[in-house]
Amino acid sequence: MKAYDVIIIGGGPSGIVTGVTARKQNPDKSFLMIKEDEKGLVPCGIPYIFHDLDDVSQNKMGPAPFVKAGGEVLVDRVVDINTGAKTLRTEAGTEISYGRLIFATGSVPIVPTFIKGYDLDNVELIPKNYNYIAGLKERILAAKNIVVIGGGFIGAEVAEQIAKHEDKKVTLVEIQDHCLGQAFSPDFAALADENLEKAGVNVLTGNTVEQLIGMNGKVQSVKLKSGKIIEADMVISAIGYKPNTGLAKRAGLQLTKHGTIRVDKFMRTDEDDVYAVGDCSQTFGFITGRTDNIMLASTATAEARILGYNLCKIGILRSFAGTLSVFSTELNGYVFASAGAIEQTAEAARVEYITGSFTDMDRHPGTLPGAKEVRIRIFVSPRNGEIIGGEIYGGKSVGEMINIIALAIQKYVTVYELVSFQVGTHPLLTTAPTKYALVKACENAISKINSWER
Numbered sequence: 001m002k003a004y005d006v007i008i009i010g011g012g013p014s015g016i017v018t019g020v021t022a023r024k025q026n027p028d029k030s031f032l033m034i035k036e037d038e039k040g041l042v043p044c045g046i047p048y049i050f051h052d053l054d055d056v057s058q059n060k061m062g063p064a065p066f067v068k069a070g071g072e073v074l075v076d077r078v079v080d081i082n083t084g085a086k087t088l089r090t091e092a093g094t095e096i097s098y099g100r101l102i103f104a105t106g107s108v109p110i111v112p113t114f115i116k117g118y119d120l121d122n123v124e125l126i127p128k129n130y131n132y133i134a135g136l137k138e139r140i141l142a143a144k145n146i147v148v149i150g151g152g153f154i155g156a157e158v159a160e161q162i163a164k165h166e167d168k169k170v171t172l173v174e175i176q177d178h179c180l181g182q183a184f185s186p187d188f189a190a191l192a193d194e195n196l197e198k199a200g201v202n203v204l205t206g207n208t209v210e211q212l213i214g215m216n217g218k219v220q221s222v223k224l225k226s227g228k229i230i231e232a233d234m235v236i237s238a239i240g241y242k243p244n245t246g247l248a249k250r251a252g253l254q255l256t257k258h259g260t261i262r263v264d265k266f267m268r269t270d271e272d273d274v275y276a277v278g279d280c281s282q283t284f285g286f287i288t289g290r291t292d293n294i295m296l297a298s299t300a301t302a303e304a305r306i307l308g309y310n311l312c313k314i315g316i317l318r319s320f321a322g323t324l325s326v327f328s329t330e331l332n333g334y335v336f337a338s339a340g341a342i343e344q345t346a347e348a349a350r351v352e353y354i355t356g357s358f359t360d361m362d363r364h365p366g367t368l369p370g371a372k373e374v375r376i377r378i379f380v381s382p383r384n385g386e387i388i389g390g391e392i393y394g395g396k397s398v399g400e401m402i403n404i405i406a407l408a409i410q411k412y413v414t415v416y417e418l419v420s421f422q423v424g425t426h427p428l429l430t431t432a433p434t435k436y437a438l439v440k441a442c443e444n445a446i447s448k449i450n451s452w453e454r
Contacts, residue, residue, distance in 0.1 A: 004032040006311065007088065007098040009078050009247070011035030011063050012043065012128065014278025014300035015104030019066040021308025029099075029312065031071040033063055034090065038075050039130035043297055046126060047157035049137055051164040056134040081251040083271045100273045100311060103248050103261055104304075107241040107279035107295050112149065115237075117212030120219040122234045126154055141165075143234040147222045148172045149209055151179030153329050155238035156196060160331050163200035171202040171230050173222070178205055180336060183327045185343040185377070188336065188391050195332035204228075241295055243280045256282050258293035266314065267307040275311070277303045286322035286409065287341045287388050288349040294323045326406045328399050334372065337402035340389030340409045341379050353389075354382045354452060356415065356445025362395040364425075364432035374398065376437045378405065378415070380445045382452040385414035392437075397430055401438060415442035415449075 006022060008015045011033055023031050045059040053059055063073050076090040087097045109125040112118045122143070124136055140146065140162060148159040151174030163170040172179070178189035179196060196203050204224070211223040212235055222230040243260045245253075254262040254270050260283070261276035263269055269276055276282075278300035285292050309315050325345075328337035346353045356378045363371040374394030378387055390405035392398045408418065419442050425433040 001087070001095050001097055003030075003097040003099075004072075005029035005099040006031045006102065007096065007100075008033045008102045008104055010104030010106055010278070010280075011037075011040055011073070012104060012106045012278065012300075013061075013297045014106070014304045015102070016061075016063055016066050017301045017304035018102055018104060018277055018308045018311075019063070019071050020069045021305050022311040023066070023069040023071055025309060025315065026312050027070065031066075032074060032096070032098075033066055033071055034074045034076055034078055035063070036075070036077045037130060041128055041130055041133060043128050046128065046133060047154060047161050049133055050140055050158060051161040056130065056137060060130070078247060081247065083251055083253075083274060086273070098273075100275065102307070102311075103245075103253075103269075103274070103276040103280055104278050105244040105247060105280045108244045109237070110240045110242050112209075112237045112239055115149075115209055115212060117214055117219065118237070120212055120214040120235075121217050122219045123212060124234065124236045126158060126236065126238055139234065140168075143168070145169045145231045146171070146234045146236065147230055147232040148236045148238055149222075150174065150238035150240065151176070151192075151203070151205065152182065152238065152240060153180065153327065155236075156180060156192060156331060157329060158236060158238055159201045160196060160199045169202070170200065171204060171222075171232075172196065173207050173209055173224065173230075174203070174205045175208050176205065179203065180329075182344070183325070183338050183342070184336065184391050188338075188375070188377070188393055191334070191375075191393055192331055192336055195334050199332040241279070243293065245280050248276065248280065256291055256293075258282070258291065260293055266310050267303055275307055277307050284322040285345075285349070286324050287351060288345070292323065294325050296323075296326070298326055299323045324406050324409055326402060328402055330396075334393060335396055335398040336391075336393055337398050338389070338391040339402050339406040340387075342389050342391055343379075346379060346389065351388065352382060353379045354445060354448045355379055356441040356443070356448065358435075358437050358440035358444060360431050360435055360437050360440070362397050362431055362437075363429070364427050368427060371395075374431060374437050376401070376441045378438075378441045378445060380415055380449070382449050385416050385446070385449060386412050387415060387418070387442075390441075404438065415445045418442045419446065 040061045080089040159172040180192040208225045279295040326339040372395035379389035
């Protein structure tokens with residue numbers, strides 16, 4: 001029986017980053033990564049395979065950095081784990097022992113079994129599987145009327161990309177009042193609906209799919225609960241993902257109410273020398289302190305670095321402090337980004353807040369070619385001025401501005417500190433230094449704090 005000091009199950013971002021980081025800290029240890037598929041994909045890039053990228057191979061991701069760091073890779077599937085004996089068995093019958101075991105098994109699409117007709121031909125999912133996505137691209141090219149179910153990030157991005165094909169009619173059905181409704185306040189989320197419509201997507205929010213209707217085993221139309229019938233020769237379900245934790249459950253690991261593997265802030269499970277990281281593992285809200293389930297590559301890789309540095313010996317005492325839920329996407333040329341607590345999440349967790357807002361152009365002067373409006377809103381503790389969240393809409397500079405807000409949240413920066421924030425500006429790149437959007441939003445928040453009644 002082969003033996004390794006460390007075995008990682010899973011070859012996605014969390015597995016790769018954990019492996020590279022831990023191997024560099026422990027060059028004397030042997031590392032093995034077991035992954036089910038030979039080829040992998042950059043998860044966040046999957047929607048762009050359907051138009052902006054010429055071929056699925058342009059979004060390929062593999063464990064080359066891990067191998068370069070000295071790790072080994074086995075393409076196989078783990079089917080059984082004995083945590084007491086510290087052994088595992090693969091589908092091919094290989095038995096291997098380990099010193100430390102890391103679950104980086106990721107997440108899988110939720111199958112809409114609650115919708116009649118979900119199992120018809122041409123009803124598709126968006127798995128993180130290279131061969132499936134390559135085939136899906138070909139099937140999309142052959143389809144004419146496509147319905148996307150789910151208006152979260154993946155659903156919205158997939159719909160926008162497919163709508164770029166002039167011969168496609170794309171309809172997006174979302175149960176909530178707005179697309180991206182879980183990541184943005186209602187007025188910002190309404191801008192997502194607007195930009196999807198401008199991109200050529202027929203957006204039907206506040207609607208629920210009742211049934212998928214087919215003929216000869218293939219989907220032909222979608223029936224909504226309102227009675228409306230939408231013609232469809234393809235349906236793509238993008239209603240979310242769930243943690244891939246079936247193997248962990250069979251191995252006896254404790255799971256949370258979200259189905260994630262229970263871990264502490266060093267990514268340790270309740271079993272000795274067994275760890276979990278990424279989409280399959282438990283996360284904690286940085287602001288709320290509650291157990292949640294945020295599936296983001298940025299969160300997964302942050303966790304992975306903490307685990308990698310601390311795997312064999314605690315080297316960084318500052319453990320993973322909790323997820324900030326930093327989201328960003330682009331629809332119809334406009335960027336949507338949010339971080340930390342927003343209106344819905346703050347109120348649900350009973351977190352006290354006031355807001356600071358500002359609107360301007362993302363170049364100065366705003367008459368420069370390509371200038372876009374920027375709308376920013378920050379969420380602030382009225383008691384001490386700490387920034388607890390933010391959401392921004394505008395041009396590409398928004399993608400990095402939200403990272404400034406995320407750092408401010410993580411370091412407990414106040415609006416009083418940010419009003420003297422020294423920024424680099426340029427007419428072609430940013431808002432004007434005289435009215436930098438983030439600084440002006442802080443000034444607006446301060447004015448509200450001064451008049452806030454306890």
